[in-house]
Amino acid sequence: MxxxxxxxxxxxxxxxxxxxxxxxxxxxxxxxxxxxxxxxxxxxxxxxxxxxxxxxxxxxxxxxxxxxxxxxxxxxxxxxxxxTRRLRADARPLPSQSNAIACPVDGRVSRAGRIHNGALIQAKGRDYSLAALLGGDPSLAALFEDGLFATLYLSPRDYHRIHMPIAGRLRQTILVPGRLFSVNPTTAAAVPDLFARNERAICLFDTRAGPMAVILVGAIFVGSIETVWSERLTPPRAQAIRVDDAGDEGPSLSRGDEFGRFNMGSTVILLFAANSAHWEPQLQPGTAVRCGEQIGQLQRDRLPAGSKP
Incomplete structure (x- = not known):
């Protein structure tokens, strides 16, 4: 037998x-x-x-x-x-706590944790470079050294608009050209430096907790990435890194405001500076998350007295 x-x-x-x-x-x-x-x-x-x-x-x-x-x-x-359908206004309520970090998308957690020695976790046994993710800019990478990251995967069934995790003012948008590998778990486990190789839009915000980056990673069949301040970023496909400085005129967005969308699905990566926030314990690989739910908290000692969410 x-x-x-x-x-x-x-x-x-x-x-x-x-x-x-x-x-x-x-x-x-x-x-x-x-x-x-x-x-x-x-x-x-x-x-x-x-x-x-x-x-x-x-x-x-x-x-x-x-x-x-x-x-x-x-x-x-x-x-x-x-x-890219909209949801009902009451479909994704925001957290009640003023220092709560709201999930920016519907999806699943690929990985979340602390950035250590300039590296993020892509999959089990596979790391990749923070500087490479951020277009090879060491000064930009220094803003997030020892900070937090969360990689959130949007499946085909998910809502594909992206919302602000906390209030912030846009400082810079960086469009990085690259490949368009699938970003599903199978490919993430097999392709080295996947998120630093794929086309991506890096949206850098100033917030009351310090710098925050929301990175929209393209993938195969992602026909377009859009933001509310510049409409369509791709296509056409960038041939070189493009940096758009918002200066003092950058739009200010509140927590929960829509700021972008994927036309077909992909991945969002959140970055926070060191000692500015912490993730909720349930933010583990494979966990389903919904836009607007609390996934972390800002460190209260970093918030100015009397500040609003």
């Missing part, structure tokens, strides 16, 4: 081969061309086809349209309009 563990080994080998094949193909695919094609396709106003595709997508990924401001799938003029 075959031992049960022996019977399971072929299944594990098949899964491992499938994962390697999935990741390996991504090195060969024309990532940007496919993403540009997806950008075009998801904006076509083809009513019959679009409504069929949305209904199929809702069924496959179990999307909860009851939370949407527009719950009728037939009301969306394009697939992208559905994908």
């Amino acid at each position: 075959t031992h049960p563990l022996t019977r399971s080994n072929p299944d594990r080998r098949v899964r491992s081969f499938g994962a390697r094949l999935f990741v390996g193909l991504q090195y060969l695919l024309p990532q940007h061309a496919l993403s540009n094609a997806m950008f075009w396709l998801t904006r076509r106003p083809w009513p019959v086809l679009i409504h069929w595709a949305i209904r199929l997508y809702v069924r496959i990924f179990r999307v909860d349209l009851s939370e949407a401001a527009e719950p009728d799938p037939r009301a969306y003029p394009s697939f992208n309009a559905f994908f």
Whole structure:
């Protein structure tokens, strides 16, 4: 009789081969061309086809349209309009505590913790460089040394607008060109320096707790990244690092305000400076999170007296 563990080994080998094949193909695919094609396709106003595709997508990924401001799938003029749908105003309440950090997205925690020796955790046994993530700028990386990071993965079923974790004023937007690997857990575990290799928009804010970065990481089929202050950042695809300084005229946003969106899904990385905040204990790998829920707290001794959230 075959031992049960022996019977399971072929299944594990098949899964491992499938994962390697999935990741390996991504090195060969024309990532940007496919993403540009997806950008075009998801904006076509083809009513019959679009409504069929949305209904199929809702069924496959179990999307909860009851939370949407527009719950009728037939009301969306394009697939992208559905994908970037707004939620009802009461769907994601903010924390009551003034020093609470609100989750900026719906998704799952990939990794969260402290930045140590200039490195962040990408996956089990795989680290990557803070400076590389921030476009190779050592002075920018120094702002977050020994600080906190949280990597939040947005799956296809999730809400894809991004909201402010705390109040802040935009200081700088940095667009870093790169690859467009998938950012799902399988690829994150296999591709070295994934988040520092993919195209990304680094949004740097001044806050009452010090500097905060919200990094929007692109991925394959992410046809576009947008912010409320500059509308579409991509496409067109940047060929070199582009820095837009907001100066003293940068927009000030309150906690919970929408500030960006992914047109198709990806990953958000939060960075806080050392001694400015701490994460809630439940912020562990694999944990589901919802936009607006409390994921951490600002250190009270860093808040000016009488300051408002």
